[in-house]
Amino acid sequence: MTGTMATDVCIIGGGIAGCSAALHLAKRGISVVLLEKGRIGAQASGVNFGGVRRQGRHLAEIPLALRGRPMWDRMVDLVGEDCEFRATGHLRLARDPADMAALETYARDAGALGLDLELIGGNELRRRFPWLSEVPVGASWCPGDGQANPRVVGPAFGRAARAAGADLREGEEAATFERDGKGFRIATTSGLAITSRALVNTAGAWAGRVAGHFDEPVPIHSIAPQMVVTEPSPHVIGPVLGIVGGALYLRQIERGNVIFGGGDGLADIATTRSTVLPRNTVEVGALACRLIPHLARLNVIRVWTGIEGEMADVIPVIGPSRTTPGLFHAFGFSGHGFQLGPIVGVILAELIADGTTPSPIAPFDIGRFVG
Amino acid sequence: MSEARIVIVGAGPAGVRAAEALVNHGLAPIVIDEAPAAGGQIYRRPPAGFARPARVLYGFEAAKAQRLHAAFEALRPRLDYRPDTLAWNVSEGSLWTQRSGTIERIPFDRLILCTGAMDRVIPLPGWTLPGAFTLGGAQVALKAQGCAVGRRTVFFGTGPLLYLVAHQIAAAGATVAAVLDTSRARDSWHALAGLVAVPTTALKGAWYQLDLVLRRTPWHRGIRPLAVMGRDRVEGVRFRDANGTEREIACDAVAFGYGLKPETQLAELAGAAFAYDGAGLWLPRVDPAGRLAPNVYAAGDGCGILGADAAELAGRRAGLAVAADLGRTVPPREIAGIERRRSAIRAFRAGLEVAFPTPTELAATLPDATILCRCEGATVGALRTVANHKDAGEINQAKALCRVGMGRCQGRVCGFAACQVLAAARGVSVEAVGRLRAQAPVKPLPLAARLP
Numbered sequence: 001m002t003g004t005m006a007t008d009v010c011i012i013g014g015g016i017a018g019c020s021a022a023l024h025l026a027k028r029g030i031s032v033v034l035l036e037k038g039r040i041g042a043q044a045s046g047v048n049f050g051g052v053r054r055q056g057r058h059l060a061e062i063p064l065a066l067r068g069r070p071m072w073d074r075m076v077d078l079v080g081e082d083c084e085f086r087a088t089g090h091l092r093l094a095r096d097p098a099d100m101a102a103l104e105t106y107a108r109d110a111g112a113l114g115l116d117l118e119l120i121g122g123n124e125l126r127r128r129f130p131w132l133s134e135v136p137v138g139a140s141w142c143p144g145d146g147q148a149n150p151r152v153v154g155p156a157f158g159r160a161a162r163a164a165g166a167d168l169r170e171g172e173e174a175a176t177f178e179r180d181g182k183g184f185r186i187a188t189t190s191g192l193a194i195t196s197r198a199l200v201n202t203a204g205a206w207a208g209r210v211a212g213h214f215d216e217p218v219p220i221h222s223i224a225p226q227m228v229v230t231e232p233s234p235h236v237i238g239p240v241l242g243i244v245g246g247a248l249y250l251r252q253i254e255r256g257n258v259i260f261g262g263g264d265g266l267a268d269i270a271t272t273r274s275t276v277l278p279r280n281t282v283e284v285g286a287l288a289c290r291l292i293p294h295l296a297r298l299n300v301i302r303v304w305t306g307i308e309g310e311m312a313d314v315i316p317v318i319g320p321s322r323t324t325p326g327l328f329h330a331f332g333f334s335g336h337g338f339q340l341g342p343i344v345g346v347i348l349a350e351l352i353a354d355g356t357t358p359s360p361i362a363p364f365d366i367g368r369f370v371g
Numbered sequence: 372m373s374e375a376r377i378v379i380v381g382a383g384p385a386g387v388r389a390a391e392a393l394v395n396h397g398l399a400p401i402v403i404d405e406a407p408a409a410g411g412q413i414y415r416r417p418p419a420g421f422a423r424p425a426r427v428l429y430g431f432e433a434a435k436a437q438r439l440h441a442a443f444e445a446l447r448p449r450l451d452y453r454p455d456t457l458a459w460n461v462s463e464g465s466l467w468t469q470r471s472g473t474i475e476r477i478p479f480d481r482l483i484l485c486t487g488a489m490d491r492v493i494p495l496p497g498w499t500l501p502g503a504f505t506l507g508g509a510q511v512a513l514k515a516q517g518c519a520v521g522r523r524t525v526f527f528g529t530g531p532l533l534y535l536v537a538h539q540i541a542a543a544g545a546t547v548a549a550v551l552d553t554s555r556a557r558d559s560w561h562a563l564a565g566l567v568a569v570p571t572t573a574l575k576g577a578w579y580q581l582d583l584v585l586r587r588t589p590w591h592r593g594i595r596p597l598a599v600m601g602r603d604r605v606e607g608v609r610f611r612d613a614n615g616t617e618r619e620i621a622c623d624a625v626a627f628g629y630g631l632k633p634e635t636q637l638a639e640l641a642g643a644a645f646a647y648d649g650a651g652l653w654l655p656r657v658d659p660a661g662r663l664a665p666n667v668y669a670a671g672d673g674c675g676i677l678g679a680d681a682a683e684l685a686g687r688r689a690g691l692a693v694a695a696d697l698g699r700t701v702p703p704r705e706i707a708g709i710e711r712r713r714s715a716i717r718a719f720r721a722g723l724e725v726a727f728p729t730p731t732e733l734a735a736t737l738p739d740a741t742i743l744c745r746c747e748g749a750t751v752g753a754l755r756t757v758a759n760h761k762d763a764g765e766i767n768q769a770k771a772l773c774r775v776g777m778g779r780c781q782g783r784v785c786g787f788a789a790c791q792v793l794a795a796a797r798g799v800s801v802e803a804v805g806r807l808r809a810q811a812p813v814k815p816l817p818l819a820a821r822l823p
Contacts (some may be wrong), residue, residue, distance in 0.1 A: 039768060046771065151771035155761065207623075231779050231815060276811060278460050278467050282474055285818045299815035332672050 003192065007167070008077050008142035009352060010186055010196035012174050012210055017330045017337065018202035019157035020166070020345020023079075026164035028353050029114070034166060035192050037173035039273065041154015044204050044333070045341060047306030049227060049249050050150045050260045052339045053090045054115055055142040056106070059316050060363035062113040065358055068343030069144065079156040080163075083148045084253070088222070089239040090145035091129065093136040093291065098263035103140040117142050131236050133293050142334065142356070147240050147251050150338055157342070161174075165269040177213040179324055198326045198352050202344075204311035206270050207317075207331030211366070214324040218369055219312035220332050224274040224305040228281055229261035230298040232256030233314040238294065238321040248287050258295060259290050274305045318344060318364035320351060328352060329366055375697050378403065378457045380465050380479055381485035382501060383411020384679045385671025385686030389483050389578055392690025394449045394568045396699045401451040401477065403458050403468055409443040410436065411487055411680045412507065415514045422517050428514055430539065435679070439575035444465045459812035461667075467811075474822045479668050481693045484688055488631035493528075493702040493733045493788050496598040498627075499745045502605030506532045506628035508612050510539065519545035521624020525608045527551035527596050529727040530630035534579035540626075541586055544748045548622040550591040551610055553629070553730040558591050565722020572614055572680075573722075583740065588637045589620070595733070599625050620694035627727050632787060633673045645806065650724070653806040659710070661689035668693060681716040684709050712736035735795030743792065744785045746778020751792055758796035766790055779815055782807040 010024055011018045014036030022032045052072055054065040071078060072085045094100040100360045107117040118141040125139050126132055162168055171191055178185040181227065183197040201210040208220040237252035250260035263280030281303050289296045311332035321327035328351055337344075343359075350357040377393060379386050382404035393400050402409075408416040414436040417423060425433040450691035460467040465478045497503070504512070504520045506528060512518040513536075523546045526537040532550060542549045544771035567571040583590050595612030600607040600619070607621045635643070635655050638713065642664035654675045661668040663731075666823030670689040671682035688709050695701045753773040763769035766776070766789060775789050776782025782789065786807045794801040 007647045018468075155772065156769075159761065189746075230818060275462065278462050278474075278476070278811065279822065281811075282820070282822055286821065289818060296819040299779075300812055300818055301815050302781060302810050303812070304810055 002152070004195065005033055005167075006195045007031045008196065009033075009198045009200060010035065010184060010194050011200040011202060012203070013203035013331075014040040014154070014158060014168060014170065015043060015202060015204055016041065016154050016157055016341030017348070018155060018200065018340045018343040019161050021200055021202065021330070022161035022166040022168065022345070023157055023164055024346050024349035025165040025352065026161055029350060029352060032161070032166040034168045034197070034335050035172045035174050036139065036168065036170045036190060037193075038188075039170050040158035040168065044308035046151050047227070047304055048150045048225065048308070048338045050147050050259065050338065051090070051242070051249060053087060053145045053147050054111065054339065055090055055117055055140060055145060056092055056242055057336065059113060060315060062110060062115055063360050064340055064347070066258045068113055068340055070210055071342040072146070072148065072339075075156075079125040079160040081152065082157055083153045083156055085146060085148040086205070086254070087146040089141060089143045089250075091241050092140045092142075093243045094138045095135060095243065096137060100138045101136065101302050102244055103177065107140055109232065115142070115196065122264045124332045129239075133291055135291055145240065145252075146281070147205055152349040153338075157345075169179070174210070175327060177210070178238040179214070179326075184325060198328065200348055200352070201300060201327065201329045202331060202348075204331055205267065205307045208307070208330065211329060214321060214327055216321060216366060218317060218332070220365065222267035223308050223335060224265035224323065225261055225308060225311045225335050226263050226265045226280050226284070226303065226305045227259065228274050228285065228300055228303050230258040230295070231301050233258070233298055241291070243291075244371055248284055248291070250288055250292070258298065260284065262287065266278055267307045269307060272307065274307050276303045276305050287367055308333070308335055313368075316340075316364055317366045317367065319361045322367045322370065324363075340345075374399065374476055375480040377401070377481045377483070377693060378479040379485060380466065381408035381411065381482045381671070381673075382406065382443065382452075382454070383485060383487050383671065384388070384413065384439060384519050384680065385487075385673075385689070386411070386483070386485035387439055387446075389485060389670055389690035390450060390684045391442055392687045393694060394446050396694040398694060398697070399451070400713070401453065401805055403453050403466065405455070405457055407454050410440055410678075411425060412440050412511070412772050413513065416440065417515055417517070425515060426427045430542075431465055432679075434536060438684070456638060457781055457814055457816070459612050459814060459816050460809035461637055462811070464748055469816055471818060472820045473575075474820045476822070479666070480716050480810050481668065481697070482527035482641065483661070484641065484663070484667065484669040484673055484694060485671045485682070486637055486673040488633050488676055490628040490649070491632040491729070491787055493628045493629055493730070494737065494743055494751075494785065495596050495661040496735070496738060496741050497601060497605070498599055498600055499742050500605050500626045501603070502601070503599050504624065504626045504651050506536045506626050507631075509537045509626035510715065512541055513543060519543055520626060521605070521622065522546060523548040523622045524624040525549045525620055525622040526626050527549065527608060527610065528627040528629045529553045529736040530628065531576055531723060531727065531728065532628060532630070534576060534583070536626060538579040539589070541582070541588070547583075547586070547588045549591065549608075549620045551596065551608070552590075552592045552727075553593045553594055553733070554592060554727045555613065558728060559726045562722040562726035563698065565718050565725060568718035568722065570785050572719060581669065592683070593732075608662060612700040630727065631676045631694070632673060633675060634783070635673060636671065636781075636783075638663055638669055638807040640813070643667075643669070647802040651791065651801055660692035661685060677716055677720050681713055681720070684713050684716075731791055731801070737792065743789060744778060744782070745773040746780055747774040749773055754789060754792050755796045758793050764797050764799070764804065765808055766793055769793055770807065776807050781810065
């Protein structure tokens with residue numbers, strides 16, 4: 001497509017954060033063009049595990065996760081469907097006393113920030129969740145956390161943003177960026193040119209390239225978290241499971257399929273190809289069976305992965321550029337951005353429209369990598 | 372210098388002849404096969420202890436079946452043969468297999484995929500009722516276990532297998548309640564020019580049809596199947612005959628299918644490029660020798676449906692290509708002879724496509740309530756909804772939104788029809804909606820399976 005379009009805001013990247021930003025900007029009457037090089041919600045937003053979790057996060061993320069949590073209850077109002085969100089609770093398992101001590105410390109620190117967690121000993125754990133093996137010695141329980149279907153969330157936000165008036169373009173890859181006194185000029189590989197007053201970088205694993213265009217290099221690399229889904233079986237595993245250290249995360253959907261993840265495949269942002277390493281699948285499957293013995297009777301029907309950006313310090317970049325007025329970043333969610341995506345879009349809209357946000361985003365300042 | 376490690380997947384007509392060509396050049400391949408005995412689907416052997424003669428099992432093809440089995444037995448001492456073994460992934464230059472709960476990674480220098488074909492299914496109301504089988508499924512039950520799928524079976528669909536399986540079931544002593552073919556008699560006449568390229572095969576097909584007439588089996592051509600009827604199991608079939616009259620036939624089983632489709636999942640995982648065949652199928656691109664991707668070859672119906680005789684030739688051709696690529700001398704005359712015979716079969720096959728055209732429009736006109744993806748219980752209407760209201764114009768996108776093709780079989784059964792439904796709902800060509808991407812494992816893999 002060729003031609004020049006003028007807009008208030010141009011967003012690079014149609015994941016959940018980008019589409020939520022488009023939705024919340026459009027609702028404020030601000031014009032938006034979103035450029036997605038592939039399809040809406042196809043990369044990290046669409047192929048992730050689907051955990052909607054606050055516990056276990058870096059403490060700096062807790063205020064954002066708490067603020068974002070009610071959005072998941074209001075998905076029907078927000079985007080027209082519930083996105084299969086269920087507040088099933090999240091159970092974080094400890095496999096030895098050192099892990100349990102880590103859970104105790106975390107519960108105290110998170111509690112101070114307003115996230116109440118319940119610590120559960122081994123006997124009580126097996127009384128409440130009798131399908132667990134003897135391996136876990138205890139757990140931390142967060143009843144308000146849950147799960148949703150990642151494949152439908154990004155597209156739902158995309159449709160809602162379009163309905164609110166945002167112009168979302170799929171298959172449009174931003175190739176060049178210029179900044180002058182009035183704003184930005186972006187050209188895509190297909191020849192589309194856009195002028196905008198503000199620019200939003202929600203390009204996930206590809207966001208380092210966008211930041212690089214504005215002399216703002218960041219320590220980001222690509223990861224490919226591996227997922228597995230089994231055939232359906234009777235629904236007995238209610239909560240989402242994690243373990244201290246993060247080697248396994250697991251949930252069972254109402255249809256009965258067990259979905260779990262762990263380990264990294266190969267990611268290549270040049271070709272947008274990611275590859276599952278079969279050995280990881282087998283090893284993570286073995287760990288899942290050690291924790292939940294009845295899984296050993298099931299068959300794996302599919303594995304997958306996708307490309308995600310991970311920062312050197314494993315927390316995202318969120319906030320205004322330090323080199324370029326009018327440029328805003330939100331990327332590098334490092335494998336745990338699904339729950340945050342909707343609220344990050346709200347925060348971006350606040351930063352652009354109001355010039356400020358009530359959320360404490362200082363820890364995510366891109367300036368932390370300078371010097 | 373250690374010998375090149377060559378792995379063949381599949382011990383049907385293509386795999387056996389590929390192995391034979393390699394052994395003739397002093398090479399010793401590993402042969403991986405899902406079945407307990409070599410022969411493939413067409414020359415499937417019954418379990419040990421079943422004593423039914425080849426003439427009964429394979430009919431006109433008995434001599435070919437026995438020759439293939441004998442050829443394989445003669446090769447056995449030179450092969451690393453692994454039956455009952457699932458090849459479930461190609462990754463990191465290796466084939467990944469699973470047998471009896473043990474996973475193995477087999478690095479290869481050359482890989483030859485002889486993965487064959489499966490039934491091409493077009494769903495219809497009632498197709499998931501107990502008693503409904505594919506034509507291939509009905510034939511497997513007969514060949515492997517000596518079982519007829521019902522006492523009174525209606526056969527419907529189109530293609531040579533429709534007549535072959537109906538004939539085999541009748542010969543085995545069960546009742547063929549009717550044969551209902553979506554193709555018309557005049558399609559066969561139009562196809563004659565191609566069919567005469569391999570007259571012996573054409574005559575066998577004509578004999579199966581004549582046999583129907585001699586047995587006074589109800590036989591309709593130019594039909595449209597409407598529903599498999601029954602409450603808890605199959606009780607009948609409803610169809611529209613060539614005159615437009617709706618009819619019903621009572622039965623306790625149905626066997627249906629619309630030709631075959633290649634099994635291409637491993638080829639895709641091995642890096643194959645695909646091309647649309649213009650008739651609903653995506654075929655892996657291979658050169659005439661079967662080269663598919665670096666160090667990967669393919670032969671037989673897995674590259675496009677040409678039947679067992681062509682598969683034997685293609686298998687031999689791929690085996691010779693591997694030998695040549697490893698520096699062995701292969702006489703050009705041998706290659707030329709294979710190619711001559713293959714081109715005759717291709718002409719015959721083109722004739723079959725004319726004689727038994729796939730009624731691709733059937734899927735597009737199915738009622739919304741029809742189950743499309745039986746693994747996930749997803750209906751035709753669910754797919755149309757995401758096509759019309761969620762802007763899903765590509766089949767993988769549609770799969771993500773409505774679960775069609777997301778289940779145990781990963782769309783191997785419903786994928787063909789799902790693309791037809793989606794294309795019709797969007798008003799675009801079938802090619803434009805793409806094809807379901809393959810993901811490992813190509814068939815379900817026990818979670819308890821372990822690397823040694």
